[in-house]
Amino acid sequence: MSNSAMNDKPLSVSFSDETLALFEKEVVKYPTERRQAAVIACLTLVQQEHGHVSSESELWLAEYLGMPAIAVHEVATFYNMFNLEPVGRFKINVCTNLSCQLRGGQKALEHLSQKLNVTPGHTTADGLIRLEPAECLGACADAPVLLVNDTHMCSFMDNDKLDQLVDALHKEGAQT
Numbered sequence: 001m002s003n004s005a006m007n008d009k010p011l012s013v014s015f016s017d018e019t020l021a022l023f024e025k026e027v028v029k030y031p032t033e034r035r036q037a038a039v040i041a042c043l044t045l046v047q048q049e050h051g052h053v054s055s056e057s058e059l060w061l062a063e064y065l066g067m068p069a070i071a072v073h074e075v076a077t078f079y080n081m082f083n084l085e086p087v088g089r090f091k092i093n094v095c096t097n098l099s100c101q102l103r104g105g106q107k108a109l110e111h112l113s114q115k116l117n118v119t120p121g122h123t124t125a126d127g128l129i130r131l132e133p134a135e136c137l138g139a140c141a142d143a144p145v146l147l148v149n150d151t152h153m154c155s156f157m158d159n160d161k162l163d164q165l166v167d168a169l170h171k172e173g174a175q176t
């Protein structure tokens with residue numbers, strides 16, 4: 001039984017021709033019987049187009065890659081770079097793992113929480129910034145650290161630098 005048949009509802013999710021071509025580009029890197037090895041790359045492309053990975057996208061990808069939907073979901077939920085619901089334009093992941101904790105990681109998260117008036121795991125009322133705690137980001141020597149939009153690492157984040165970051169994101173958000 002196919003994944004969509006299991007779901008019993010036609011999938012309403014769709015992707016641009018450009019994204020569909022990129023899916024194919026990832027899939028052909030692997031032998032046909034191993035096309036599911038492209039799942040992380042394809043999830044990344046899903047998020048690039050839609051901003052998050054919906055359960056419908058997971059089902060679509062499961063069909064496309066010929067793998068169980070639960071296996072796609074397991075990958076999507078294992079890596080915290082995948083957003084499972086719409087997030088703000090900017091996502092800030094603050095490391096609260098041990099090395100960062102010892103050098104103010106939790107305080108950095110609390111400072112941002114107060115400044116943005118949002119609890120961790122949520123998005124600001126204006127939809128601009130999502131605040132999330134994170135596990136070790138692999139830059140312990142620079143603690144406390146945070147990651148913006150899964151790509152931009154910020155090091156030694158004291159309160160002044162946190163304030164500057166928030167101001168810069170607000171400014172960028174207002175420009176576009």
Ligand code: FES
Pocket residue numbers: 095096097098099100101135136137138139140141143145
């Ligand atoms: S503990 Fe924060 S980067 Fe490793």
